[in-house]
Amino acid sequence: CRMEWQPDEQGLQQVLQLLKDSQSPNTATQRAVQQKLEQLNQFPDFNNYLIFVLTRLKTEDEPTRSLSGLILKNNVKAHYQNFPPAVADFIKQECLNNIGDPSPLIRATIGILITTITSKGELQTWPELLPQLCNLLNSEDYNTCEGSFGALQKICEDSSELLESDALNRPLNIMIPKFLQFFKHCSPKIRSHAIACVNQFIIGRAQALMDNIDTFIESLFALATDEDSEVRKNVCRALVMLLEVRIDRLIPHMHSIIQYMLQRTQDPDENVSLEACEFWLTLAEQPICKEVLSGHLVQLIPILVNGMKYSEIDIILLKGDVEEDEAVPDSEQDIKPRFHKSRTVTLQHEGGEGEEGEDIDEDDDDDDDTLSDWNLRKCSAAALDVLANVFRDELLPHLLPLLKGLLFSPDWVTKESGILVLGAIAEGCMQGMVPYLPELLPHLIACLCDKKALVRSIACWTLSRYAHWVVSQPPDSHLKPLMTELLKRILDGNKRVQEAACSAFATLEEEACTELVPYLSFILDTLVFAFGKYQHKNLLILYDAIGTLADSVGHHLNQPVSLDLHLVSKLALRNISKLDQLHGQQLLTCLSSVATALQSGFLPYCEPVYQRCVTLVQKTLAQAMMYNQHPDQYEAPDKDFMIVALDLLSGLAEGLGGSVDQLVARSNIMTLLFQCMQDPMPEVRQSSFALLGDLTKACFPHVKPCIAEFMPILGLNLNPEFISVCNNATWAIGEIAMQMGADMQPYVGLVLNNLVEIINRPNTPKTLLENTAITIGRLGYVCPQEVSPMLQQFIRPWCTSLRNIRDNEEKDSAFRGICMMIGVNPAGVVQDFIFFCDAVASWVSPKDDLRDMFYKILHGFKDQVGEENWQQFSEQFPPLLKERLSACYGV
Numbered sequence: 001c002r003m004e005w006q007p008d009e010q011g012l013q014q015v016l017q018l019l020k021d022s023q024s025p026n027t028a029t030q031r032a033v034q035q036k037l038e039q040l041n042q043f044p045d046f047n048n049y050l051i052f053v054l055t056r057l058k059t060e061d062e063p064t065r066s067l068s069g070l071i072l073k074n075n076v077k078a079h080y081q082n083f084p085p086a087v088a089d090f091i092k093q094e095c096l097n098n099i100g101d102p103s104p105l106i107r108a109t110i111g112i113l114i115t116t117i118t119s120k121g122e123l124q125t126w127p128e129l130l131p132q133l134c135n136l137l138n139s140e141d142y143n144t145c146e147g148s149f150g151a152l153q154k155i156c157e158d159s160s161e162l163l164e165s166d167a168l169n170r171p172l173n174i175m176i177p178k179f180l181q182f183f184k185h186c187s188p189k190i191r192s193h194a195i196a197c198v199n200q201f202i203i204g205r206a207q208a209l210m211d212n213i214d215t216f217i218e219s220l221f222a223l224a225t226d227e228d229s230e231v232r233k234n235v236c237r238a239l240v241m242l243l244e245v246r247i248d249r250l251i252p253h254m255h256s257i258i259q260y261m262l263q264r265t266q267d268p269d270e271n272v273s274l275e276a277c278e279f280w281l282t283l284a285e286q287p288i289c290k291e292v293l294s295g296h297l298v299q300l301i302p303i304l305v306n307g308m309k310y311s312e313i314d315i316i317l318l319k320g321d322v323e324e325d326e327a328v329p330d331s332e333q334d335i336k337p338r339f340h341k342s343r344t345v346t347l348q349h350e351g352g353e354g355e356e357g358e359d360i361d362e363d364d365d366d367d368d369d370t371l372s373d374w375n376l377r378k379c380s381a382a383a384l385d386v387l388a389n390v391f392r393d394e395l396l397p398h399l400l401p402l403l404k405g406l407l408f409s410p411d412w413v414t415k416e417s418g419i420l421v422l423g424a425i426a427e428g429c430m431q432g433m434v435p436y437l438p439e440l441l442p443h444l445i446a447c448l449c450d451k452k453a454l455v456r457s458i459a460c461w462t463l464s465r466y467a468h469w470v471v472s473q474p475p476d477s478h479l480k481p482l483m484t485e486l487l488k489r490i491l492d493g494n495k496r497v498q499e500a501a502c503s504a505f506a507t508l509e510e511e512a513c514t515e516l517v518p519y520l521s522f523i524l525d526t527l528v529f530a531f532g533k534y535q536h537k538n539l540l541i542l543y544d545a546i547g548t549l550a551d552s553v554g555h556h557l558n559q560p561v562s563l564d565l566h567l568v569s570k571l572a573l574r575n576i577s578k579l580d581q582l583h584g585q586q587l588l589t590c591l592s593s594v595a596t597a598l599q600s601g602f603l604p605y606c607e608p609v610y611q612r613c614v615t616l617v618q619k620t621l622a623q624a625m626m627y628n629q630h631p632d633q634y635e636a637p638d639k640d641f642m643i644v645a646l647d648l649l650s651g652l653a654e655g656l657g658g659s660v661d662q663l664v665a666r667s668n669i670m671t672l673l674f675q676c677m678q679d680p681m682p683e684v685r686q687s688s689f690a691l692l693g694d695l696t697k698a699c700f701p702h703v704k705p706c707i708a709e710f711m712p713i714l715g716l717n718l719n720p721e722f723i724s725v726c727n728n729a730t731w732a733i734g735e736i737a738m739q740m741g742a743d744m745q746p747y748v749g750l751v752l753n754n755l756v757e758i759i760n761r762p763n764t765p766k767t768l769l770e771n772t773a774i775t776i777g778r779l780g781y782v783c784p785q786e787v788s789p790m791l792q793q794f795i796r797p798w799c800t801s802l803r804n805i806r807d808n809e810e811k812d813s814a815f816r817g818i819c820m821m822i823g824v825n826p827a828g829v830v831q832d833f834i835f836f837c838d839a840v841a842s843w844v845s846p847k848d849d850l851r852d853m854f855y856k857i858l859h860g861f862k863d864q865v866g867e868e869n870w871q872q873f874s875e876q877f878p879p880l881l882k883e884r885l886s887a888c889y890g891v
Helices: 009-021 027-040 046-055 062-082 085-097 104-122 129-136 142-158 172-184 188-199 207-211 213-222 229-245 247-264 270-284 289-307 312-317 376-407 412-424 430-447 453-465 467-472 479-490 495-533 536-558 565-576 581-629 640-665 669-676 682-716 723-759 766-782 784-802 809-824 833-841 848-865 867-875 879-889
Strands: none
Touching: 009 027, 009 046, 009 062, 046 062, 046 085, 046 104, 062 085, 062 104, 085 104, 085 129, 104 142, 129 142, 129 172, 142 188, 172 188, 172 207, 172 213, 188 229, 207 213, 213 229, 213 247, 229 247, 229 270, 247 270, 247 289, 270 289, 270 376, 289 376, 376 412, 376 430, 412 430, 412 453, 430 453, 430 467, 430 479, 453 467, 453 479, 453 495, 467 479, 467 495, 479 495, 495 536, 536 581, 581 640, 581 669, 640 669, 640 682, 669 682, 682 723, 723 766, 723 784, 766 784, 766 809, 784 809, 784 833, 809 833, 809 848, 833 848, 833 879, 848 867, 848 879
């Protein structure tokens, strides 16, 4: 037998001293501790000392022992693969022997240590771990049972998939039935562990759980009224997940489950009520929601509405009694990074903007509530919102009687919750609310002047949810009073109200668009004034409101009467010199919109903005190069900032058109662009190609000398794996073709095959298909001899993807190209001629010479096949198509 490892007394004292020092608040001591730790980590058995202190030195105080375990955990994380086998074995053995330590803190620390070892791929090489832990559950000693369960729960959380795999012979088949036995244990802590362990396997539909699903559900029902709140919380969590995964098994019991959840949503313990409230959110997504819940709305609605009140703790956390805080500087954690959306070039569609709901592979991340703020109030409001979308106006009979009492309550907390309710149902119950809005809106607008800041801020949000209706009414009835009051709130003395008002105003801008033009000078005066008043965090939201304003009113911003250039100069010149990371991104995004809207009106402010962006790109590229060569000496640059700068340069090129020429001439932007186009980060390439396209349109003489170098890079990026990069590269190639004319010929071969492949791919996003079709058409327009031999390979998807976009310049050039290619290779279109006819009919008013081209092709085809064949052919046309072609082209 092996000699048991024993510590050296002097070494042990040294380690204990280190553990004591590391609890000191002094930073110099902390630094010395770090150095000492790094030295000691050179000795393999240092880790033996650490486990020894944790498990054997019962005379030491618990915090010191626990700290020893946590340092060991960090060592396991960083260097476990270098531990000698004897050390690793000693640590594992000590963990298992002491999992039942009398101290809950030490048990938990050992549990964390076990999980950290298993996370290093050690479940396979520690075969005795799971059987021993499961065996120890049977121990008569409470501490041993609880400690083992604690460790098992952590393993189930971290390695749920592995426990179901053949690699370990599917230990779950034994573990799940074992856990289920403990649902009846006399200790609430152990019952709670048992449910928490099983809960880890619901979402993944683990087979071992599915085999025992009925026992599991019965056992949950048996614990429904457990006196322990942690047990109730885990029961609720299980039922919410089962609703998603095995609703078939819950349906027979649905009535009693709903009754149970109604009680639990009012549980005195907020952790329980929050878990239970999630049930309504999940149920709303199920097809059976309406059927099973209709009869319970009368009970549920008042409970949700009641849950929407601020709790006393909420009010303390939100400083609800602080009315004026605008002069208090923001703390760092107040300022969440906001993410800039890289520029994606899209086309205009029928009946709306090309952007509508067509964000390519972007995650919409403007949810202000991080998970940490998730509470009963927000969950209740979210549940009411989704249920309003399921039940629509059927919800109102249950809500309206409550609403009156809430909205006119003398108690501000009650009144505030009523305003939140109105906002939550705005989307789902809009139809049914319309009759009440003429009366409600003035009341809500009056709430914008309430003396409580939390009432003013929720009123901003709720009013923004009804902005669409407000804008549909005559402007004097609601739009004007709402706008007047919101602008006052933008200058509120409370930061939370400023933020809510700015966000609400941005929503109103998007809905109202040019309706705002009469009020522009008033709006701009307010926004400029806010600049001098706002702290850091709200400045970011203000930039957003100004950018949205520019997007909404467009060139109207450029009228001498309303154009407060003071605003732009103040914006650009005051802030551009001292751009920091966060501010800069928001400011540049905002300026991008302003530049596009102001066009030549922005000229006086362009130079410093343009220079700043070019410098930013140059600095970032230089830093990236240093980092690539010496990663140990330099930090990797943050490229997000460079992406924003490239997008602002695009905005300038688009807004200024030819006037950007002199700025480009005096800078090295083309050299920088060459580097950006080859950047490993897709978002950088995406923005580079957008800028290349915009510069091609604005000042092609500066781009032309680089074409030979640029085209091969563009060809390489026609890879639909990166949708947005591919989209922008495709668009830029089309713009270049239009400028190059016949000189494009040597480059057609570099790109054409890829473009034809993309247009024929299944499931390609609409925007990419349209841009690809336009570019193929444009290449055919400038080089018909080179492109037309492939006509047959792309004509059908080409026609179907361009029939839905509006008449515009891009569509015009693409269709001219297709007509020229048909002229060179008429055989290429014969099989799919009906698709060509349909695409031609999608034009509302083509230019005269383009109409002539269509006319010649249609009549040429008709003459070629003869009257009788044409009659048979046109019989296949849908009636509308037949009618249009006959009316417009006489065929």
